[in-house]
Amino acid sequence: MAPRLADCTAAPNPLSEPQRRIERIKMQTIGVIGAGQMGAGIAQVSAQAGYRVLLADVSRERAEAGKAGIAKALARLVEKEKIVEDARTATLANIEPVDSVAAMGDCAIVVEAATEREGVKRAIFAEVAKVLGPDAILASNTSSIPITRLAQAAHDPARFMGVHFFNPVPVMRPIELIRGLATSDATVAAVEAYAERLGKQVVHANDAPGFIVNRVLMPMINEACFALGEGVASVRDIDLACQLGLNHPMGPLTLADFIGLDTCLEITRVLFEGTGDPKFRPAPVLVKYVEAGWFGRKTKRGFYDYSGAEPVPTR
Numbered sequence: 001m002a003p004r005l006a007d008c009t010a011a012p013n014p015l016s017e018p019q020r021r022i023e024r025i026k027m028q029t030i031g032v033i034g035a036g037q038m039g040a041g042i043a044q045v046s047a048q049a050g051y052r053v054l055l056a057d058v059s060r061e062r063a064e065a066g067k068a069g070i071a072k073a074l075a076r077l078v079e080k081e082k083i084v085e086d087a088r089t090a091t092l093a094n095i096e097p098v099d100s101v102a103a104m105g106d107c108a109i110v111v112e113a114a115t116e117r118e119g120v121k122r123a124i125f126a127e128v129a130k131v132l133g134p135d136a137i138l139a140s141n142t143s144s145i146p147i148t149r150l151a152q153a154a155h156d157p158a159r160f161m162g163v164h165f166f167n168p169v170p171v172m173r174p175i176e177l178i179r180g181l182a183t184s185d186a187t188v189a190a191v192e193a194y195a196e197r198l199g200k201q202v203v204h205a206n207d208a209p210g211f212i213v214n215r216v217l218m219p220m221i222n223e224a225c226f227a228l229g230e231g232v233a234s235v236r237d238i239d240l241a242c243q244l245g246l247n248h249p250m251g252p253l254t255l256a257d258f259i260g261l262d263t264c265l266e267i268t269r270v271l272f273e274g275t276g277d278p279k280f281r282p283a284p285v286l287v288k289y290v291e292a293g294w295f296g297r298k299t300k301r302g303f304y305d306y307s308g309a310e311p312v313p314t315r
Protein backbone atom coordinates (compact mmCIF):
# COMPACT_ATOMS: atom_id res chain seq x y z
CA MET A 1 0.00 0.00 0.00
CA ALA A 2 1.34 3.44 -0.91
CA PRO A 3 2.22 5.52 2.16
CA ARG A 4 -0.05 8.49 2.91
CA LEU A 5 1.45 11.96 2.70
CA ALA A 6 1.15 12.39 6.47
CA ASP A 7 3.18 9.18 6.96
CA CYS A 8 5.89 10.47 4.67
CA THR A 9 6.25 13.82 6.33
CA ALA A 10 6.14 12.39 9.84
CA ALA A 11 8.71 9.63 9.18
CA PRO A 12 12.22 10.30 10.49
CA ASN A 13 14.84 10.63 7.74
CA PRO A 14 16.24 7.08 7.47
CA LEU A 15 19.46 8.21 5.74
CA SER A 16 22.70 8.73 7.61
CA GLU A 17 24.56 12.01 7.14
CA PRO A 18 27.02 10.54 4.60
CA GLN A 19 24.11 8.99 2.67
CA ARG A 20 22.18 12.27 2.70
CA ARG A 21 25.23 14.04 1.34
CA ILE A 22 25.59 11.42 -1.41
CA GLU A 23 21.90 11.83 -2.31
CA ARG A 24 22.27 15.60 -2.51
CA ILE A 25 25.36 15.29 -4.69
CA LYS A 26 23.48 13.02 -7.10
CA MET A 27 21.15 15.92 -7.79
CA GLN A 28 23.44 18.86 -7.68
CA THR A 29 25.85 21.10 -9.43
CA ILE A 30 29.59 20.53 -9.75
CA GLY A 31 32.04 23.41 -10.00
CA VAL A 32 35.26 22.99 -11.96
CA ILE A 33 38.02 25.58 -11.55
CA GLY A 34 40.60 25.62 -14.34
CA ALA A 35 39.46 24.90 -17.90
CA GLY A 36 42.81 23.56 -19.17
CA GLN A 37 43.34 20.00 -20.30
CA MET A 38 42.36 18.43 -16.95
CA GLY A 39 39.58 20.84 -15.96
CA ALA A 40 37.94 20.54 -19.38
CA GLY A 41 38.11 16.75 -19.14
CA ILE A 42 36.63 16.76 -15.62
CA ALA A 43 33.85 19.10 -16.77
CA GLN A 44 33.15 16.85 -19.75
CA VAL A 45 32.86 13.57 -17.81
CA SER A 46 30.80 15.26 -15.06
CA ALA A 47 28.39 16.71 -17.64
CA GLN A 48 28.22 13.35 -19.45
CA ALA A 49 27.22 11.76 -16.13
CA GLY A 50 24.31 14.21 -15.93
CA TYR A 51 25.68 16.81 -13.54
CA ARG A 52 25.21 20.50 -14.18
CA VAL A 53 28.75 21.91 -14.37
CA LEU A 54 29.92 25.47 -13.74
CA LEU A 55 33.32 25.96 -15.39
CA ALA A 56 35.65 28.80 -14.34
CA ASP A 57 39.15 29.89 -15.35
CA VAL A 58 41.07 33.15 -15.02
CA SER A 59 38.49 34.79 -17.29
CA ARG A 60 35.15 34.04 -18.89
CA GLU A 61 36.95 33.80 -22.27
CA ARG A 62 39.26 31.04 -20.98
CA ALA A 63 36.28 29.15 -19.57
CA GLU A 64 34.46 29.51 -22.91
CA ALA A 65 37.59 28.25 -24.71
CA GLY A 66 37.56 25.21 -22.41
CA LYS A 67 33.95 24.51 -23.35
CA ALA A 68 34.77 24.94 -27.06
CA GLY A 69 37.47 22.27 -26.68
CA ILE A 70 34.94 19.94 -25.05
CA ALA A 71 32.52 20.57 -27.96
CA LYS A 72 35.27 19.49 -30.39
CA ALA A 73 36.10 16.38 -28.35
CA LEU A 74 32.41 15.39 -28.25
CA ALA A 75 32.03 16.00 -32.01
CA ARG A 76 34.90 13.56 -32.58
CA LEU A 77 33.10 10.98 -30.41
CA VAL A 78 29.93 11.44 -32.53
CA GLU A 79 31.99 11.00 -35.72
CA LYS A 80 33.45 7.78 -34.35
CA GLU A 81 29.91 6.67 -33.38
CA LYS A 82 30.91 6.37 -29.71
CA ILE A 83 28.06 8.68 -28.66
CA VAL A 84 24.92 9.92 -30.41
CA GLU A 85 24.29 13.54 -31.35
CA ASP A 86 21.62 13.93 -28.62
CA ALA A 87 24.18 12.96 -25.97
CA ARG A 88 26.60 15.58 -27.32
CA THR A 89 23.90 18.26 -27.18
CA ALA A 90 22.79 17.24 -23.68
CA THR A 91 26.38 17.19 -22.37
CA LEU A 92 27.15 20.65 -23.74
CA ALA A 93 23.87 22.01 -22.34
CA ASN A 94 25.02 20.85 -18.87
CA ILE A 95 28.21 22.96 -19.01
CA GLU A 96 28.03 26.62 -18.13
CA PRO A 97 31.19 28.74 -18.38
CA VAL A 98 31.16 31.38 -15.64
CA ASP A 99 33.03 34.63 -15.01
CA SER A 100 34.60 33.50 -11.75
CA VAL A 101 34.36 31.14 -8.79
CA ALA A 102 31.94 33.60 -7.20
CA ALA A 103 29.21 31.82 -9.22
CA MET A 104 29.82 28.51 -7.38
CA GLY A 105 27.70 29.13 -4.28
CA ASP A 106 25.25 26.30 -5.14
CA CYS A 107 27.84 23.64 -5.92
CA ALA A 108 27.84 20.36 -4.00
CA ILE A 109 31.43 19.65 -5.00
CA VAL A 110 33.98 22.04 -6.45
CA VAL A 111 36.94 20.40 -8.18
CA GLU A 112 39.97 22.64 -8.49
CA ALA A 113 42.10 21.82 -11.55
CA ALA A 114 44.14 25.00 -11.97
CA THR A 115 47.87 25.30 -12.62
CA GLU A 116 50.07 23.11 -10.40
CA ARG A 117 51.34 25.91 -8.16
CA GLU A 118 50.53 26.02 -4.50
CA GLY A 119 50.15 29.81 -4.42
CA VAL A 120 47.65 29.71 -7.29
CA LYS A 121 45.60 27.01 -5.59
CA ARG A 122 45.65 28.75 -2.20
CA ALA A 123 44.42 32.00 -3.74
CA ILE A 124 41.60 30.12 -5.49
CA PHE A 125 40.56 28.38 -2.25
CA ALA A 126 40.38 31.74 -0.47
CA GLU A 127 38.11 33.12 -3.20
CA VAL A 128 35.79 30.12 -3.41
CA ALA A 129 35.55 29.86 0.41
CA LYS A 130 33.62 33.14 0.36
CA VAL A 131 30.70 31.53 -1.48
CA LEU A 132 30.66 27.79 -0.70
CA GLY A 133 27.59 26.46 1.13
CA PRO A 134 27.76 24.75 4.56
CA ASP A 135 27.84 21.22 3.05
CA ALA A 136 29.95 21.93 0.00
CA ILE A 137 33.08 19.88 -0.64
CA LEU A 138 36.25 21.27 -2.18
CA ALA A 139 38.51 18.75 -3.95
CA SER A 140 41.86 19.42 -5.57
CA ASN A 141 43.13 17.63 -8.66
CA THR A 142 46.70 18.43 -7.62
CA SER A 143 49.22 15.91 -8.90
CA SER A 144 51.50 16.15 -5.93
CA ILE A 145 50.97 18.97 -3.44
CA PRO A 146 50.28 17.58 0.08
CA ILE A 147 46.55 17.52 0.74
CA THR A 148 46.83 18.20 4.48
CA ARG A 149 48.88 21.31 3.76
CA LEU A 150 46.50 22.54 1.04
CA ALA A 151 43.55 21.90 3.39
CA GLN A 152 44.81 24.73 5.59
CA ALA A 153 43.80 27.15 2.85
CA ALA A 154 40.39 25.52 2.33
CA HIS A 155 37.04 26.67 3.75
CA ASP A 156 36.92 23.60 6.03
CA PRO A 157 39.67 20.93 6.17
CA ALA A 158 37.02 18.28 6.99
CA ARG A 159 35.36 18.98 3.65
CA PHE A 160 38.55 19.03 1.62
CA MET A 161 40.40 16.20 -0.13
CA GLY A 162 42.47 15.25 -3.16
CA VAL A 163 40.77 13.83 -6.23
CA HIS A 164 43.45 12.96 -8.76
CA PHE A 165 42.12 12.29 -12.25
CA PHE A 166 44.34 11.01 -15.07
CA ASN A 167 44.96 12.49 -18.49
CA PRO A 168 42.98 12.33 -20.77
CA VAL A 169 40.16 12.32 -18.24
CA PRO A 170 37.42 10.94 -20.51
CA VAL A 171 39.62 7.94 -21.43
CA MET A 172 41.54 7.07 -18.25
CA ARG A 173 39.61 5.02 -15.72
CA PRO A 174 41.44 5.36 -12.40
CA ILE A 175 41.03 8.13 -9.92
CA GLU A 176 43.21 8.47 -6.83
CA LEU A 177 41.36 9.73 -3.76
CA ILE A 178 43.60 11.25 -1.12
CA ARG A 179 42.34 12.24 2.28
CA GLY A 180 44.07 14.83 4.40
CA LEU A 181 44.50 14.42 8.14
CA ALA A 182 41.23 16.24 8.87
CA THR A 183 39.11 14.97 5.93
CA SER A 184 35.83 13.51 7.23
CA ASP A 185 34.44 10.08 6.34
CA ALA A 186 31.34 11.80 4.95
CA THR A 187 33.50 13.79 2.53
CA VAL A 188 35.29 10.66 1.32
CA ALA A 189 31.97 8.82 0.87
CA ALA A 190 30.47 11.68 -1.12
CA VAL A 191 33.48 12.06 -3.41
CA GLU A 192 33.56 8.29 -3.92
CA ALA A 193 29.92 8.42 -5.00
CA TYR A 194 30.74 11.24 -7.42
CA ALA A 195 33.74 9.35 -8.88
CA GLU A 196 31.75 6.15 -9.27
CA ARG A 197 28.96 7.96 -11.03
CA LEU A 198 31.56 9.15 -13.54
CA GLY A 199 32.40 5.46 -14.13
CA LYS A 200 35.87 5.79 -12.61
CA GLN A 201 37.79 3.12 -10.71
CA VAL A 202 38.59 4.54 -7.29
CA VAL A 203 41.91 3.85 -5.61
CA HIS A 204 42.84 5.31 -2.23
CA ALA A 205 46.25 6.79 -1.59
CA ASN A 206 47.75 8.26 1.53
CA ASP A 207 48.85 11.88 1.59
CA ALA A 208 52.46 11.29 0.56
CA PRO A 209 54.32 13.29 -2.11
CA GLY A 210 53.19 12.25 -5.60
CA PHE A 211 50.60 9.86 -4.14
CA ILE A 212 50.88 6.53 -6.07
CA VAL A 213 51.17 7.03 -9.81
CA ASN A 214 53.34 10.14 -9.93
CA ARG A 215 55.64 8.72 -7.27
CA VAL A 216 56.38 5.92 -9.73
CA LEU A 217 56.02 7.76 -13.05
CA MET A 218 57.89 11.03 -12.51
CA PRO A 219 61.26 9.45 -11.65
CA MET A 220 61.06 7.63 -15.00
CA ILE A 221 60.29 10.82 -16.94
CA ASN A 222 62.96 12.73 -15.00
CA GLU A 223 65.52 9.98 -15.70
CA ALA A 224 64.70 10.15 -19.42
CA CYS A 225 65.46 13.90 -19.19
CA PHE A 226 68.79 13.17 -17.48
CA ALA A 227 69.60 10.62 -20.22
CA LEU A 228 68.81 13.22 -22.89
CA GLY A 229 70.89 15.91 -21.15
CA GLU A 230 73.86 13.56 -20.71
CA GLY A 231 73.78 12.67 -24.40
CA VAL A 232 72.88 9.02 -23.86
CA ALA A 233 70.56 9.13 -26.88
CA SER A 234 68.32 11.40 -28.93
CA VAL A 235 64.69 12.22 -28.12
CA ARG A 236 63.53 9.76 -30.78
CA ASP A 237 65.75 6.91 -29.59
CA ILE A 238 64.96 7.35 -25.88
CA ASP A 239 61.26 7.28 -26.66
CA LEU A 240 61.41 4.41 -29.12
CA ALA A 241 63.61 2.27 -26.87
CA CYS A 242 61.40 2.79 -23.82
CA GLN A 243 58.13 2.42 -25.72
CA LEU A 244 59.14 -0.87 -27.32
CA GLY A 245 61.49 -2.15 -24.63
CA LEU A 246 59.12 -1.49 -21.73
CA ASN A 247 56.00 -2.22 -23.76
CA HIS A 248 54.51 1.20 -22.92
CA PRO A 249 51.95 2.92 -25.18
CA MET A 250 54.34 5.87 -25.67
CA GLY A 251 57.87 6.92 -24.72
CA PRO A 252 58.58 8.98 -21.55
CA LEU A 253 59.42 12.22 -23.41
CA THR A 254 56.26 12.02 -25.51
CA LEU A 255 54.32 11.41 -22.31
CA ALA A 256 56.04 14.35 -20.59
CA ASP A 257 55.03 16.63 -23.49
CA PHE A 258 51.50 15.32 -23.19
CA ILE A 259 51.29 15.92 -19.42
CA GLY A 260 52.98 19.34 -19.71
CA LEU A 261 56.64 19.90 -18.84
CA ASP A 262 55.67 22.65 -16.38
CA THR A 263 53.44 20.17 -14.54
CA CYS A 264 56.15 17.46 -14.63
CA LEU A 265 58.69 19.89 -13.15
CA GLU A 266 56.34 21.02 -10.39
CA ILE A 267 55.57 17.41 -9.43
CA THR A 268 59.26 16.49 -9.44
CA ARG A 269 60.05 19.49 -7.23
CA VAL A 270 57.32 18.47 -4.79
CA LEU A 271 58.72 14.91 -4.68
CA PHE A 272 62.23 16.27 -4.10
CA GLU A 273 61.20 18.78 -1.43
CA GLY A 274 58.65 16.45 0.20
CA THR A 275 61.02 13.51 0.60
CA GLY A 276 64.37 15.30 0.78
CA ASP A 277 65.68 12.43 -1.33
CA PRO A 278 68.21 13.51 -4.00
CA LYS A 279 66.99 10.78 -6.34
CA PHE A 280 64.04 13.09 -7.12
CA ARG A 281 66.13 16.20 -8.02
CA PRO A 282 64.80 17.70 -11.28
CA ALA A 283 66.91 17.09 -14.39
CA PRO A 284 68.54 20.30 -15.70
CA VAL A 285 67.04 19.70 -19.18
CA LEU A 286 63.53 19.68 -17.73
CA VAL A 287 64.22 22.90 -15.82
CA LYS A 288 65.68 24.59 -18.95
CA TYR A 289 62.75 23.64 -21.19
CA VAL A 290 60.28 25.05 -18.69
CA GLU A 291 62.35 28.23 -18.33
CA ALA A 292 62.18 28.56 -22.13
CA GLY A 293 58.37 28.29 -22.01
CA TRP A 294 58.53 24.94 -23.88
CA PHE A 295 55.81 23.15 -21.96
CA GLY A 296 55.04 20.42 -24.52
CA ARG A 297 51.90 19.96 -26.61
CA LYS A 298 50.01 22.82 -25.01
CA THR A 299 52.63 25.38 -26.19
CA LYS A 300 53.28 23.45 -29.44
CA ARG A 301 56.88 22.84 -28.39
CA GLY A 302 58.56 20.60 -25.85
CA PHE A 303 60.74 17.60 -26.62
CA TYR A 304 58.87 17.60 -29.94
CA ASP A 305 57.76 20.43 -32.21
CA TYR A 306 54.00 20.21 -32.75
CA SER A 307 53.60 23.02 -35.28
CA GLY A 308 53.36 20.67 -38.29
CA ALA A 309 51.15 17.71 -39.13
CA GLU A 310 53.41 15.26 -37.24
CA PRO A 311 55.49 15.86 -34.07
CA VAL A 312 59.20 16.38 -34.88
CA PRO A 313 61.89 15.65 -32.23
CA THR A 314 63.78 18.80 -31.25
CA ARG A 315 67.14 17.16 -30.43
Ligand SMILES: NC(=O)c1ccc[n+]([C@@H]2O[C@H](COP(=O)([O-])OP(=O)(O)OC[C@H]3O[C@@H](n4cnc5c(N)ncnc54)[C@H](O)[C@@H]3O)[C@@H](O)[C@H]2O)c1
Nearest residue numbers: 034035036037038039057058113114115116142143167259
Ligand atom coordinates in the same frame (compact mmCIF):
# COMPACT_ATOMS: atom_id res chain seq x y z
N1 LIG B 1 48.37 17.25 -17.14
C1 LIG B 1 48.22 16.11 -16.52
O1 LIG B 1 48.52 15.04 -17.07
C2 LIG B 1 47.63 16.07 -15.14
C3 LIG B 1 47.17 14.86 -14.62
C4 LIG B 1 46.58 14.85 -13.35
C5 LIG B 1 46.49 16.02 -12.61
N2 LIG B 1 46.97 17.19 -13.15
C6 LIG B 1 46.81 18.41 -12.35
O2 LIG B 1 45.69 19.12 -12.83
C7 LIG B 1 45.89 20.53 -12.63
C8 LIG B 1 45.73 21.23 -13.95
O3 LIG B 1 46.66 20.73 -14.87
P1 LIG B 1 46.44 20.89 -16.46
O4 LIG B 1 47.32 19.87 -17.09
O5 LIG B 1 44.99 20.95 -16.79
O6 LIG B 1 47.09 22.33 -16.68
P2 LIG B 1 46.74 23.38 -17.83
O7 LIG B 1 47.91 24.29 -17.90
O8 LIG B 1 46.27 22.70 -19.08
O9 LIG B 1 45.47 24.16 -17.24
C9 LIG B 1 45.53 24.93 -16.08
C10 LIG B 1 44.39 25.93 -16.18
O10 LIG B 1 44.30 26.62 -14.92
C11 LIG B 1 43.97 27.94 -15.21
N3 LIG B 1 44.24 28.81 -14.08
C12 LIG B 1 45.44 29.30 -13.66
N4 LIG B 1 45.24 30.11 -12.60
C13 LIG B 1 43.92 30.11 -12.36
C14 LIG B 1 43.10 30.79 -11.40
N5 LIG B 1 43.63 31.61 -10.49
N6 LIG B 1 41.76 30.58 -11.45
C15 LIG B 1 41.22 29.75 -12.36
N7 LIG B 1 41.94 29.10 -13.30
C16 LIG B 1 43.27 29.28 -13.29
C17 LIG B 1 44.82 28.28 -16.45
O11 LIG B 1 44.35 29.43 -17.12
C18 LIG B 1 44.65 27.00 -17.26
O12 LIG B 1 43.53 27.06 -18.13
C19 LIG B 1 47.28 20.66 -12.00
O13 LIG B 1 47.13 20.68 -10.60
C20 LIG B 1 47.97 19.38 -12.44
O14 LIG B 1 49.02 18.99 -11.58
C21 LIG B 1 47.52 17.24 -14.39
